[in-house]
Each structure stands twice: as structure tokens, then as C-alpha cells.
Amino acid sequence: MKYALIFLFLPALSCVNHSDQHVQENDIFLEDSEMKSEVKYAQGFELKYGNGYTQVVTKSIDGNDSFQDTVQLNFKKNTTSATKQINSSLTSVNCQSSTHLAYLNALGVLNTVSGHCGIQFISNPTVINEFNKNEVSEICLNESISVEPLLTTNPELFFAYPFSKEEVEDLKSKGVKSFYIAEYLEKSPLARLEWIKLFGVLYQKEKLASDFFDRAEQEYLAFKKDEINLEQDFIFNLPYGDNWYTPSANSLVVKLCEDAGFSYFYQNEKGTENMLHTTEQVWLDGTQANYWIIIADRPAEFSLEDLVAEEEVYSTFKSVKNKKVIFCSSADTDYFFSGVIEPEILLKDLINITEPIDGYQPKYFRLLN
Amino acid sequence: MKSKRDIVLLVALLITVVLLLLLNVGFVGADIPFSDVLSILGGESSVENPSWTYIVEHRLLRSVVAISAGGALAIAGLILQVFFRNPLAGPGVLGISSGASLGVAAVIMGGFAQQGTDHANMTVMAGIAGACGALFILLFISRYVKNQLTLLVVGLMLGYFVSALVNIMFLSADQAETREYVLWGLGSFADVKRTEILTFVILMCSGLLTSMFMSKGLNALVLGSDYAKSLGINTKLLRVGIIIVTSVLAAGVTVYCGPISFIGIAVPQLIRLISKSSNHVWIIPLCFLGGGFLGIASDVIVRFSDNSLPLNTVTALIGAPIIIWTIIKMNKSFAGI
Numbered sequence: 001m002k003y004a005l006i007f008l009f010l011p012a013l014s015c016v017n018h019s020d021q022h023v024q025e026n027d028i029f030l031e032d033s034e035m036k037s038e039v040k041y042a043q044g045f046e047l048k049y050g051n052g053y054t055q056v057v058t059k060s061i062d063g064n065d066s067f068q069d070t071v072q073l074n075f076k077k078n079t080t081s082a083t084k085q086i087n088s089s090l091t092s093v094n095c096q097s098s099t100h101l102a103y104l105n106a107l108g109v110l111n112t113v114s115g116h117c118g119i120q121f122i123s124n125p126t127v128i129n130e131f132n133k134n135e136v137s138e139i140c141l142n143e144s145i146s147v148e149p150l151l152t153t154n155p156e157l158f159f160a161y162p163f164s165k166e167e168v169e170d171l172k173s174k175g176v177k178s179f180y181i182a183e184y185l186e187k188s189p190l191a192r193l194e195w196i197k198l199f200g201v202l203y204q205k206e207k208l209a210s211d212f213f214d215r216a217e218q219e220y221l222a223f224k225k226d227e228i229n230l231e232q233d234f235i236f237n238l239p240y241g242d243n244w245y246t247p248s249a250n251s252l253v254v255k256l257c258e259d260a261g262f263s264y265f266y267q268n269e270k271g272t273e274n275m276l277h278t279t280e281q282v283w284l285d286g287t288q289a290n291y292w293i294i295i296a297d298r299p300a301e302f303s304l305e306d307l308v309a310e311e312e313v314y315s316t317f318k319s320v321k322n323k324k325v326i327f328c329s330s331a332d333t334d335y336f337f338s339g340v341i342e343p344e345i346l347l348k349d350l351i352n353i354t355e356p357i358d359g360y361q362p363k364y365f366r367l368l369n
Numbered sequence: 370m371k372s373k374r375d376i377v378l379l380v381a382l383l384i385t386v387v388l389l390l391l392l393n394v395g396f397v398g399a400d401i402p403f404s405d406v407l408s409i410l411g412g413e414s415s416v417e418n419p420s421w422t423y424i425v426e427h428r429l430l431r432s433v434v435a436i437s438a439g440g441a442l443a444i445a446g447l448i449l450q451v452f453f454r455n456p457l458a459g460p461g462v463l464g465i466s467s468g469a470s471l472g473v474a475a476v477i478m479g480g481f482a483q484q485g486t487d488h489a490n491m492t493v494m495a496g497i498a499g500a501c502g503a504l505f506i507l508l509f510i511s512r513y514v515k516n517q518l519t520l521l522v523v524g525l526m527l528g529y530f531v532s533a534l535v536n537i538m539f540l541s542a543d544q545a546e547t548r549e550y551v552l553w554g555l556g557s558f559a560d561v562k563r564t565e566i567l568t569f570v571i572l573m574c575s576g577l578l579t580s581m582f583m584s585k586g587l588n589a590l591v592l593g594s595d596y597a598k599s600l601g602i603n604t605k606l607l608r609v610g611i612i613i614v615t616s617v618l619a620a621g622v623t624v625y626c627g628p629i630s631f632i633g634i635a636v637p638q639l640i641r642l643i644s645k646s647s648n649h650v651w652i653i654p655l656c657f658l659g660g661g662f663l664g665i666a667s668d669v670i671v672r673f674s675d676n677s678l679p680l681n682t683v684t685a686l687i688g689a690p691i692i693i694w695t696i697i698k699m700n701k702s703f704a705g706i
Contacts, residue, residue: 121544141540241552242559242676278675280399280427283420297545312563313423 030088032075035206040217041191044182045198052076056201060162061185067162069180073201084177086156090203094139094155096164100181101127102340103199106212112203115139115153124337150176157202189256189343190217196341212341219344223351225261232354233263234291234319234326235282238310244282245274256343257293260350265289283313292319293326293365300332304368325368326353333364375644375651382658386436389665393435394428397672401425427559430566432665435558437573438622439632439664440657443640444580445618446633447656451587451649452611453511455521456695459634460500460619464527466630467535468503469623470554472496474535477550478542496624500616503527508612556627556680558668569625576618577657583610584649591647630681631688632667636660638695663687 037047048055052075059068071084094115095101101122104110110130117140122128130136139150145167150158151174158178160168168178183195193216200209234257236246247253249267251274257264265285269275277285286292298306304325308314319325328335328349339346348357349365395406401424405416409425416422446459453463460466472495507524514520539547553560561569580587586607589597597604622629636659637652644655667683 118544241555242557242671276675276677278398278672280424283424284399284418287418287420313420313427316419316423 030073030075030086030204033204033206035210037197037201037206037210039194039197041188042183042186042194042197043191044185045195047197047201054201056179056198058180058182058198060182061187067165067180067182069178071157071177071179071202073204084179086202090156092153092155094150094153094158096140096145096158096160097181098122098124098127098337099183099340100159102337103196104203105338106196106341107199107203107205107208109199109203109205114155115150115158117145118143122337123331124334127337145171147171147174183340184252186252187250187255189252189259189346190220192252193217193341193343216342216344220259220347223344223347224259225351227261228258228263229261229354230263232261232291233265233289234293235265235285235289236293238294238296239279239282242279244277244279246277246282247274253295256346257350260347261354262291262293262350283316286314286317286319288318290318290322291324291326292317293328294368295328295330295335297331298327298329300329302327302329302368307368323367323369326350326365327368328364328366335364339364372646372651375646375655378644379651379655379658382655382662386658386661386665389662389669390429390432390436393432393665393669393672394425397669398428399424426563430561430563431559431668434561434566434569434626435664435668436661437570437664438558438626438629439636439660439662439667441573441576441618441622441660442629442633443636443656443660443663444577444653445615445622447637447640447649447652448580448583448587448611448615449633450637451590452608453520454591454593456638457521457634457692458524460615460623461628461630461633462521462528463507463524464503464531465500465507465616465619466623466628467528467531468499468501469496469620470499470628471503471531471535472499472620473553473624474538474550475499477553478538478546493621493624497617497620499531500620500623501612503531504612504616508608553627554681556629556684557671558626558664558680560627561625565625569621572617572621576614576621577653579610579614580653581650583607583614584653586610587649588647627681629684631684631692632660632663635688635691635695636663639691 032052036049039045039047043061044058046057046059048057054073054075056071056073057068060066071086073086090109090112092114093104093112095104095113096117098116098118098121101110101113101116104113105126110127111134113131113134113136115137116122116131117138119131119136119138122131137149137153139146139153145164150171156177158168158171158176159181160178162168162180162182168180171178181195181198183192186192186195194213196209196213197206200206236253237244246266249264249269254264254267265288266275294307304320304323307325308320314320330336333339342363345363346365348360349362351357352360352362353365353367394410395403401421405421406425409416409422410429442460445465449458449460449463450456452458473492476492476495506527507520510523511520514523539550542550586597586602586604589600589602590604590607594604597607619633637656640652640655640659644652646652663684667680667687670683671678671680
């Protein structure tokens with residue numbers, strides 16, 4: 001009798017689920033916004049406005065690993081045959097990177113995140129609180145996507161990085177709507193910030209996103225230096241074991257420093273990927289470069305003395321001798337999170353070092369004492 | 370006659386090691402004129418670039434570490450091969466290095482490093498404790514398991530078990546901790562700090578000297594424990610000596626330079642094959658120099674590759690073929706070929 005009841009109820013439960021899904025997919029449509037976002041700097045995404053739909057296209061830049069991805073937001077029924085369609089407001093998304101969260105947080109839609117990769121590495125208290133409140137699931141194990149937890153969260157969209165393409169393509173076959181986000185490939189901090197417009201479109205918060213961007217852009221351009229100062233040449237970061245990875249001369253962080261008037265020591269080295277130098281080579285270069293910019297997982301009270309204690313040769317560096325080591329603690333500041341959407345503050349911090357701004361309190365960068 | 374052959378071999382190895390040391394210090398890496406390298410080594414400080422002095426010192430120190438660590442691993446492997454009477458025994462195979470890794474992992478990722486305590490010293494102590502623990506477990510089991518092959522399998526299983534514990538810690542550690550552990554696991558002779566180098570070299574040399582004192586016992590042990598007893602060797606004391614020496618040597622190297630594989634197994638095989646001697650008074654220093662040779666040769670290759678090849682990869686590329694060759698040779702011996 002007990003088993004008979006279970007068998008009777010099972011189809012009933014199944015029917016309820018299917019009807020819900022049906023309603024979500026076909027009957028609820030997005031509200032067409034009058035606001036049309038315009039992309040000024042970003043090269044990695046496009047917004048295409050059609051009759052009754054908006055297509056959001058993300059793509060590779062330059063010679064980077066080739067990809068193109070499209071999501072279509074429908075405001076009318078069955079407008080085109082795009083593979084990934086969104087017919088209602090996003091209520092559940094998964095993110096592969098914490099930088100995606102920075103954009104969502106700025107738009108006030110962090111509550112839509114149901115799964116994230118590497119929750120244990122998040123240090124921002126706002127995000128931690130929100131994640132705890134919403135019981136956000138961990139969807140990765142050792143930076144690889146775990147299929148089961150991801151499928152369990154059943155996201156409407158999974159914001160993924162294109163460097164794990166094979167994993168993401170495999171998810172597609174399991175019915176997950178993934179969407180490549182490659183804001184880190186952009187060539188300038190403003191272009192990277194502009195990705196907020198993409199999220200604005202996806203969440204129908206175009207106005208909020210545009211206002212956010214316009215304000216930051218205005219401030220950034222007001223402070224941006226038109227020329228780099230060759231006297232302000234700099235080396236970057238700290239070694240990893242016996243190797244010293246330095247960013248490409250075309251990277252975002254180098255562009256930020258150049259916008260602040262600094263000149264990259266390795267600006268003539270070509271390539272779009274991080275450059276690998278031996279520690280010995282950088283030790284030699286360190287004696288020549290006037291500045292040394294470090295973004296590292298060190299405590300807030302990290303000092304020049306602590307730096308030299310890590311490697312005695314640093315005492316021979318010109319920047320150390322002249323106390324021109326610029327430091328950002330990734331442990332103490334939110335550089336890798338809010339820094340993504342605050343390029344104007346990063347710029348002001350850097351400029352404040354060479355040309356102190358009256359009454360300005362730096363948020364990320366400071367000179368090591 | 371054999372002694373003469375051993376002396377020639379000893380001198381040849383010594384000269385090769387010194388030449389490799391000069392190559393590593395003077396010619397690999399950033400471009401510093403050799404005359405300046407010699408001036409710096411001679412105590413001259415007024416060179417063109419202030420960082421040169423540091424670079425040359427750093428190259429010299431890492432070369433010394435490479436020679437000492439390679440030598441220490443080879444001796445630890447030699448002693449364990451005699452003790453277990455198995456040519457494939459070694460600190461890596463028998464779980465001793467894994468034990469040391471567990472100690473290091475516990476300090477780096479397991480939250481055992483307390484605020485205010487000396488992180489480096491704690492890592493060393495924990496590494497040695499882990500290596501001793503692994504060897505004690507192995508010796509305890511060896512009282513009940515007499516077959517050496519079975520014991521070798523037990524050692525391998527112990528290694529896997531310890532690796533599983535390390536993996537559990539790895540999964541629950543934060544990014545900085547996992548990064549530090551991964552980096553340590555790749556192996557490097559460059560991570561011993563100037564302040565630690567004296568401790569490291571003393572540790573390795575005392576292992577060499579103590580093992581030299583045990584050479585008579587080891588000569589007897591080659592023919593079996595009962596035979597050694599009949600010659601008046603205190604086998605219990607020898608057993609304790611072997612535990613301490615191999616643990617300290619293997620743990621010292623593992624803790625400071627990472628889990629370096631293959632040197633401990635491959636070098637004793639090669640030395641026995643070339644030397645043909647069974648007298649450990651000769652074999653021990655030969656193994657030390659042989660290990661030192663492999664250590665510094667690996668470091669030269671690592672540095673020639675601009676550090677793109679991790680140390681463990683290089684030692685594996687050199688050591689694994691030697692071990693395979695040994696196994697084939699053993700099979701031929703057993704088959705009477």
C-alpha cells in the first residue's frame with residue numbers, strides 16, 4: 001500500500017515541476033528597456049539591439065584563444081533562433097570568478113548568485129555575508145568545475161572563463177547555459193570596467209550600469225596622464241619560486257600604471273601573455289629601475305624592512321634605496337575584487353605617490369616605509 | 370686493486386663536481402663577467418653592479434646545497450638499501466620523504482604554525498618528526514614482515530596513505546598556503562636561506578660522518594643480520610643509528626629543498642656498479658660525491674632552462690632511466706644471464 005502511494009505521487013510531483021518550467025520559459029518575458037547601452041572602450045563584448053531582443057556577444061581579443069559566445073534576451077516570443085535565450089529576469093546565476101561578483105555587487109544583484117567557484121578564497125565581507133545568507137554553493141574543486149554541485153544549483157546562466165573551455169563545453173551538453181566572460185583580456189582599466197554595461201543589460205539595469213561607468217570614466221579621464229615619464233620607470237611584483245612573472249607590456253595593470261605616468265621597465269618586450277624572467281635577471285634590472293610596484297598577499301603593516309628580509313638582494317634595488325616601492329596588500333585591500341570596478345581610485349592612488357593630492361586618503365596603493 | 374679503482378673514481382667525481390660548481394656559479398644565468406665572479410669569490414666588493422655580489426653568493430650557496438643535498442639523499446638511499454637488502458629501497462620509496470612532507474604540510478597548511486613561532490624552524494622540526502615517524506612505523510612492521518619485497522610494498526602504501534592525508538589538508542587550505550606547498554613540492558636548491566645554510570650543511574655532513582662510522586656494521590649487514598651479530602656487531606644499536614641518520618638526512622633535504630625523487634635510489638646503484646667494491650668505507654664517500662654530482666648537474670640543467678624545468682622533473686628524467694636499467698639488470702641476474 002505504502003509503495004502504491006509513492007508511485008501515485010511521483011508522477012504528480014513531476015507534473016508540477018514541468019508546468020513551472022513551462023511558465024518560466026514561454027510565458028514570462030523581459031521588459032524591453034528604452035535605455036540602449038553604448039560600448040566605448042571594451043573590445044571583448046558587443047551589444048546588438050534587434051526588434052524585440054538584445055544580443056550580448058562576448059569574443060576573444062587579438063590573438064587570444066579564439067572564442068565567441070552569445071546570449072539573447074527576448075522581449076517578444078521566439079524572435080530569433082539564438083541558442084542561448086533568456087526570457088525572464090535572472091534569478092539564479094553561477095560565477096567562476098570573483099571579478100564577476102564585483103560587477104554584480106555594484107549592480108546590487110549579488111543575491112542572484114547561487115553557486116561560485118572558490119568561495120573559501122573570498123575575503124570581501126559583503127560578499128561573504130550575502131553568500132552565507134543565500135547558502136551559495138561551492139561549484140569547484142581545486143579550481144576545476146564540479147559538475148554535480150553546479151547542476152544542483154540549476155543556474156539560468158553560468159558566467160565562465162574561456163580558459164576552461166573544454167570543461168564549459170562539456171557543461172553545455174549537460175544543459176547548462178554558460179556564458180564566457182573575459183573582461184581580464186581588455187587592454188585598459190576603463191575597458192574592463194565597461195563590462196559592467198554587459199551585466200547591466202543581462203540584469204536590465206542598463207541605467208545603473210551606465211551611470212556607474214560614466215562617473216568612474218569622468219574621474220579617471222580627469223586624472224589620467226597624457227604622457228609617461230621615463231624617469232618613473234618601474235619593475236613589477238615579486239618572484240614565484242625561482243621565477244619572476246611580470247605582466248605583458250600590453251596588460252591592464254601596466255596600462256593603469258602608464259596612465260598614472262609610470263614607464264614600464266619591460267615595455268619593449270612583446271607578447272600578450274605574462275613574461276617569465278629568472279629572478280637573477282630581475283635582480284639586475286632592479287638596480288636600474290626607479291620604482292617597484294608590488295601587489296602581493298602581505299599584511300597591511302608590511303614594511304621595507306620586511307621586504308628586504310625576504311631577499312637580501314632587494315637592498316641593492318634603486319627603488320628600495322630611494323624608498324620608492326609602491327605596495328598594495330591584496331590581503332588587506334580588495335584589489336582583486338573592488339579594484340576591478342574602481343580604476344579611477346587605483347589611478348588616483350598611483351598619482352598621489354608622485355604628485356600628492358591634498359587631503360587624499362589612498363585606498364589601495366601606498367609607499368613602503 | 371679495487372681501492373685504486375675507487376680512488377680514481379673518487380678523484381674523478383670530485384673534479385667533476387668542482388667543475389660543475391664553477392659552471393653553475395660563473396656561467397649560468399644573468400650575464401656577469403667571469404673575472405668579476407672570481408673577484409667576488411675572492412672577497413672583492415667593488416664591482417660594476419651592486420647586485421652581482423649577491424647573485425654570485427646566491428649561486429655559490431645553492432650549488433653547495435645541491436651538492437650536500439644530493440650527497441645526503443644518496444647516502445640515505447645506500448644505507449636503506451643495505452638495511453632492507455633491497456636495491457630499490459630509498460627515502461622516497463619507503464615513505465620517509467612522504468612522512469617529512471606530511472610534517473611540512475601540517476605546518477604550511479594544517480594550521481600548526483602558530484602566530485609568533487618561528488615558521489622555518491617549526492617546518493624543519495615537523496619534517497624530521499614526520500620522517501622519523503614514517504621510518505618507525507616501517508621498522509615496527511618489519512618485525513612481523515620478513516619478506517623485503519612485501520616490506521617495500523608496505524612502504525609504498527605508507528607513502529600513499531600519507532599523501533592522502535596531505536591531499537585532505539590541501540583541499541581545506543587557503544590559496545596562499547596551497548601555493549606555498551605546491552612551490553615547495555616542485556623542489557629547489559635555492560630556497561635555503563643564508564642564515565640556514567650553515568645548519569643545513571652541518572646536518573648533512575654529520576650524516577655523512579655518522580654513516581662513515583657505521584660502515585663496518587653496514588659491511589657486515591650486507592651478508593645478513595645474523596652474520597653481523599656473529600661478527601660482534603651490535604645490530605640493535607646499528608638499527609637505531611640507521612633510523613636516525615637516514616631520517617635526519619632525508620628529512621633535512623625534503624624540508625629544505627622539497628621532496629626530491631630518484632637521487633636516493635639511482636646513485637647507490639650506479640656507484641656499486643662502477644666501483645665493484647663492497648667496502649662501505651669507500652662506497653659511502655663515493656655515493657656522497659655521486660649524489661652531489663647528480664644534484665649539481667640537475668641544478669645546472671634547471672638554471673640552463675631559465676628555471677622553466679622544476680628540479681623534481683630533472684631528477685626524474687635522469688634518475689628514472691637508471692632505476693629501470695637497474696631493474697632490468699636485476700631480472701637478468703635472477704635469471705642467471
